[in-house]
Amino acid sequence: MRITNQREIILEELKRLKTHPTADELYEVVKKRLPRISIATVYRNLERLSEAGIIHKLEYGGRQKRFDGDVRPHSHVFCIRCGRISDVDTVDGLDVREMVLDSKGFQIKEGSLQFQGVCPVCQKEKQLNVN
Amino acid sequence: MRITNQREIILEELKRLKTHPTADELYEVVKKRLPRISIATVYRNLERLSEAGIIHKLEYGGRQKRFDGDVRPHSHVFCIRCGRISDVDTVDGLDVREMVLDSKGFQIKEGSLQFQGVCPVCQKEKQLNVN
DNA sequence: ATTGGTGCAAATGCTTTGCATAAAG
DNA sequence: CTTTATGCAAAGCATTTGCACCAAT
Numbered sequence: 601m602r603i604t605n606q607r608e609i610i611l612e613e614l615k616r617l618k619t620h621p622t623a624d625e626l627y628e629v630v631k632k633r634l635p636r637i638s639i640a641t642v643y644r645n646l647e648r649l650s651e652a653g654i655i656h657k658l659e660y661g662g663r664q665k666r667f668d669g670d671v672r673p674h675s676h677v678f679c680i681r682c683g684r685i686s687d688v689d690t691v692d693g694l695d696v697r698e699m700v701l702d703s704k705g706f707q708i709k710e711g712s713l714q715f716q717g718v719c720p721v722c723q724k725e726k727q728l729n730v731n
Numbered sequence: 732m733r734i735t736n737q738r739e740i741i742l743e744e745l746k747r748l749k750t751h752p753t754a755d756e757l758y759e760v761v762k763k764r765l766p767r768i769s770i771a772t773v774y775r776n777l778e779r780l781s782e783a784g785i786i787h788k789l790e791y792g793g794r795q796k797r798f799d800g801d802v803r804p805h806s807h808v809f810c811i812r813c814g815r816i817s818d819v820d821t822v823d824g825l826d827v828r829e830m831v832l833d834s835k836g837f838q839i840k841e842g843s844l845q846f847q848g849v850c851p852v853c854q855k856e857k858q859l860n861v862n
Numbered sequence: 863a864t865t866g867g868t869g870c871a872a873a874t875g876c877t878t879t880g881c882a883t884a885a886a887g
Numbered sequence: 888c889t890t891t892a893t894g895c896a897a898a899g900c901a902t903t904t905g906c907a908c909c910a911a912t
Contacts (some may be wrong), residue, residue, distance in 0.1 A: 631840065662790075713843075715827075
């Protein structure tokens with residue numbers, strides 16, 4: 601995998617952001633440093649980098665995929681209202697693969713806890729709408 | 732929610748299938764009983780039913796969403812090659828919410844284990860491709 | 863010099879929506 | 888009778904792709 605300017609900066613910005621951005625959110629950020637970059641380049645690199653295991657593609661919560669520059673095993677919550685994703689701190693030394701009794705013939709590569717709920721922003725919005 | 736023929740049959744077929752079908756897979760099955768049904772009706776009903784908590788929408792693994800007629804808490808694996816989803820049997824009495832230390836302000840509604848791996852079908856295909 | 867990557871625009875494919883008609887309560 | 892759902896076709900929108908040009912090795 602060739603090291604291009606675009607690839608480096610995409611990876612750098614994704615690792616800096618802790619927000620699990622969508623491709624277009626990341627595109628907006630990267631564009632500040634590379635004004636002529638194309639959204640297609642962002643998509644292509646996010647795909648390549650996640651295939652290589654350098655980043656993670658998150659496919660839950662809403663229509664758009666989200667990306668995570670932190671590949672250490674950890675758990676996520678996603679907001680059922682807005683799709684926002686956050687890390688969740690869980691008890692230490694958790695290996696979820698130990699909890700499997702029958703994987704139905706699947707060869708399991710990874711496992712994690714996944715939560716869904718309502719994010720702080722959407723909790724506030726709900727209160728306002730009640731008034 | 733009005734009980735229409737279409738709605739009943741969509742729900743019935745989804746509950747019968749254990750394959751976590753996509754909207755169009757379910758559409759093909761339902762069409763055998765209701766040849767004039769529209770794919771839009773399938774989408775609209777799957778949305779309504781999942782909002783009502785009668786079914787579950789599964790948003791991981793591939794571009795298409797998948798649906799589950801079984802709403803009892805349980806875990807899934809999805810295939811990183813083809814997106815196929817299967818149930819996974821895990822140790823009993825597991826309440827994953829007990830494992831949360833910090834939910835980062837999210838109000839957590841549900842939690843589950845989620846695994847990714849390679850399904851039996853794709854394992855075979857890989858072997859064949861090697862020859 | 864060669865190979866892989868980029869930018870642009872067009873195409874793709876899943877999902878949603880507007881609207882007239884039909885069915886449920 | 889009123890309201891909600893359906894079928895059809897068109898629109899939407901995130902993502903992917905073809906292609907000519909450019910940059911990394």
